[in-house]
Amino acid sequence: MHPGSSSVAILGGGVGGLSAAQELAERGFAVTVYEADDALGGKARSFEYEGDAEGPPLPGEHGFRFFPGFYTNLRDTMARIPLAEGGTVADNLVPTSETLVASVDGGESLSRSAxxxxxxxxxxxxxxxxxxxxxxxxxxxxxxxxxxxxxxxxxxxxxxxxxxxxxxxxxxxxxxxxxxxxxxxxxxxxxxxxxxxxxxxxxxxxxxxxxxxxxxxxxxxTEAVLNGPTSVVWIRPWVAYLRSLGVEFRTGTPVTAIESDGHRVTGVVVDGADGSETVTADHYVAAVPVEVMARLLTPALTRAAPSLAGVRKLDTAWMNGLQFYLTDDAPLAHGHQAYTDSPWALTSISQGQFWADGPFDLTGCADGSVQGVLSVIVSDWETPGVLFDKPASECTREEIVDEVWAQLTAHLNREDERLSAAALYDVVVDPAIVEAERGDRMDNQSPLLINTVGSLRHRPDAVTEAPNLVLAADYVRTETDLATMESANEAARRAVAGVLDRAGVGPPPTVWGLDExxxxxxxxxxxxxxxxxxxxxxxxxxxxxxxxxxxxxxxxxx
Structure with a gap:
């Protein structure tokens, strides 16, 4: 069978879905990606924050992107995405050189990350x-x-x-x-x-x-970060490259059902601008988050792919961030900052220093006075904080901002004022954090899979028992074994290998495991x-x- 005669429907336009689209489109398959959001990139994408000022919007991340050295599969994919001005997306990776570990009561250390x-x-x-x-x-x-x-x-x-x-x-x-x-x-x-x-x-x-x-x-x-907002320097060039290969994108089109006859997938129901429709393809790649996949499971689908039954038993947690926009840049360290006494397990990266030589001009945003962006991730949303004695999940957005700022400054401003309130232009919390229906909690529209004790047995392989369904998501069994961009990319490579094997074509994508x-x-x-x-x-x-x-x-x- 010639790949061009085989159609593939990819359900989800995050890192897993786009990685699968690239591997398949480069081999001549007819690929359509269905994405629930209006933007592509999933958890990895950046967003635009309008704020109150006039002028172009400020860039925002759902936390921050970083690329450890062991991200072999993802770096290979990025090295094959061309940039319009020459080179590849991998050229937009900037190595870090140090890590700041700060505490409230103890000492502070600055170490090389090279x-x-x-x-x-x-x-x-x-x-x-x-x-x-x-x-x-x-x-x-x-x-x-x-x-x-x-x-x-x-x-x-x-x-x-x-x-x-x-x-x-x-x-x-x-x-x-x-x-x-x-x-x-x-x-x-x-x-x-x-x-x-x-x-x-x-x-x-x-x-x-x-x-x-x-x-x-x-x-x-060396561990690296991007030289600009994720969507600007990675996702948009990626989508442009995939379009040049013939990939069709249908955004704002959530998958509401995966239909099955108990043996194979017979169609997928999506909600588009003109209402619901059922789409069919020769192969289906499910690249939706674990909590979405759990909602899509039906008795017929689990009969077709029994290994999916455990998906509902997998757990998620929150790992979302805030963006502090500063009129005076605060580099802090040429790499990560870790705050060891933070009850909310904060980490951060000061982005401006890495964007200085990139294609994105931060000073062209808002009213032109923003010189730096401190991207902060909250990894613990269930431990009470220092200001309001409440976990982040029970705080209002304003309380989250105040609490995070208090924890940051308690670590950074013990001797010198490295983070000044006078330089704080604006701040935005990840838009995935929204008010829950019950008023005393927040909700997270973009949680993260966590590998709890005994969860390995509930995680399916990328190639399911259904003859036309594979999985390209970070909950799949991978060597990376963690909910990361690398794991999603690895899962996509394994999923594409299954499609190629079933279509009788090759060779499959290379899959790198973890070196020890x-x-x-x-x-x-x-x-x-x-x-x-x-x-x-x-x-x-x-x-x-x-x-x-x-x-x-x-x-x-x-």
């Missing part, structure tokens, strides 16, 4: 992990031994045992010091919006290792055998003996 090359640079790179002197060498060594257990464990043990316990349990956070919990056990929440008390040790541990390797592996690219140090590979293979025989990991034996010894000491002391 690969260390000297002894002093190595010391700087490790300082945030070590907790600026608050951690003892004994606790740091214990945490590293727990990481070694993960690195030397095989796939079987990770999926059977480590997906069944929390990261909090895996690193024994409850039995350690407050500094250990703060700087090590809880440090990932700001990055992946998952509380360590409920998130899978398998998922958090693997991503933690990847982020560490990004810093110490010289062959990996090769030196541990023999130990991982050995552990796979041990796990199959029901034997524990040697590191877990040491841990068990340590717990027995502590219990014995406690009883003797009593």
């Amino acid at each position: 690969t260390p090359r000297t002894v002093s640079e190595w010391a700087d790179a490790l300082r945030p992990t070590i907790g600026n002197g608050e951690l003892t060498a004994r606790e740091t060594n214990y945490f590293l031994r727990r990481l070694l257990v993960l690195l030397t464990s095989g796939r079987r043990r990770r999926e059977r045992e480590f997906d069944a316990i929390t990261w909090w349990e895996f690193v024994d956070a409850e039995e350690r010091s407050p500094a250990y919990r703060k700087h090590l056990a809880e440090s990932t929440q700001a990055l992946v919006a998952m509380r360590p008390q409920i998130a899978s040790a398998r998922t958090i541990g693997r991503i933690y290792v990847q982020l560490m390797l990004d810093q110490i592996e010289p062959r990996r690219p 140090p090769a030196v541990f590979e023999p130990l991982r293979r050995q552990d796979d055998v041990a796990c199959a025989l029901g034997l524990p990991h040697p590191g877990e034996t040491e841990r068990g003996l340590g717990r027995l010894l502590r219990e014995f000491r406690t009883r003797v002391g009593a």
Whole structure:
């Protein structure tokens, strides 16, 4: 079969849907993308904020976009999206060079995020992990031994045992010091919006290792951000390229039903400007968010694809942001800022320094006085704040703004006023955060999948049992194993491979997994055998003996 004779309906125009569209259109398939929103890009897209001032709107992000070094699949896709002025979208990635870790009561550290090359640079790179002197060498060594257990464990043990316990349990956070919990056990929440008390040790541990390797592996690219608003420097050129390949886009067209005869998909109902209609295609790529897919499941569809039944059991959390527009730019650090004492697990990036040499002119927006944008993400929406003693989800939009500003300035302005209220031009909360029907809470129209304990078994593969349905979304089983742009892109590549196999054409897209140090590979293979025989990991034996010894000491002391 020639690809041009096969039609594909892609349901969802986020990173997963657009990635699948690119792989299929480049191979000659006739592709139509149906997107519920009026804009493409999903959670990754930026938006325009009118505010009260006259002039062009200000750019806004749903948080901020960053691209760790291990985002291999996504970077490959970006390198194949041409820009009108020459080059590719990948050229719009700007490497960061440092990370600021700020606290309210303790010290502050500024470390390099580029690969260390000297002894002093190595010391700087490790300082945030070590907790600026608050951690003892004994606790740091214990945490590293727990990481070694993960690195030397095989796939079987990770999926059977480590997906069944929390990261909090895996690193024994409850039995350690407050500094250990703060700087090590809880440090990932700001990055992946998952509380360590409920998130899978398998998922958090693997991503933690990847982020560490990004810093110490010289062959990996440095963590990067974009040189302009996401939609300007990435999504719009992407859509233009896909249109040039013949991809048709139907925005403002939500999918309301996936029809099935219990064996295959027979059609998809969409709501357009002229009302509802049923569209048909040879292949269907579901690239809608997990909460939308759960609503679309019917008994007939789950008979056709039984692996979809677990989708309703997957959990979501909030990881949304605010944009603070400043008349005096506050660079803070040439990379991320992490606020270790923030109850809302805040992180931020000061965008202006990265946009300075890009194609977007921030001073051309509003009345021309905005010089910088501080993009802040709230990763914990359920812990009470410092001003109103309420979680973010129960605050009004105005209270969210005041609370976030208070937490930021408590970290940044202890000695010098690095973040000045006099320079605050305006602020906007992610438009996905809206007032709920009940007046005492907010609602989130764009939640994020979280990898809770035991959730792996509920996640379907990209290629379903239905012969004409594949999945290109971040809840799919991927090697990336986290709700990220990389995972959505990887899922799309796996979905397209399924379409190509069923259509009898090739070759499939390349799929890169996560790299781990090769030196541990023999130990991982050995552990796979041990796990199959029901034997524990040697590191877990040491841990068990340590717990027995502590219990014995406690009883003797009593």
